[in-house]
Amino acid sequence: HVARMLVGPDFGRLLLASVMLGGGYLVGVDALARSIAVTETPLGILTAALGAPFFLYLLATTRRGWQ
16 A cells, blocks of 8 residues: 555556565564564564554545545
């Protein structure tokens, strides 16, 4: 959803933006998981804990269509 908001509906650009944003997000979450505690926190827990509130924020603030 973030990639579509940044680049629009053009599939060629959207695919590249999705790959880059998703990869960057997971690398950031992985670095956070390795540095947050002595034992490594599972990535799924941090991904959900960070991603779900952000997705809900996007749903609440974006009220227009994908035109």
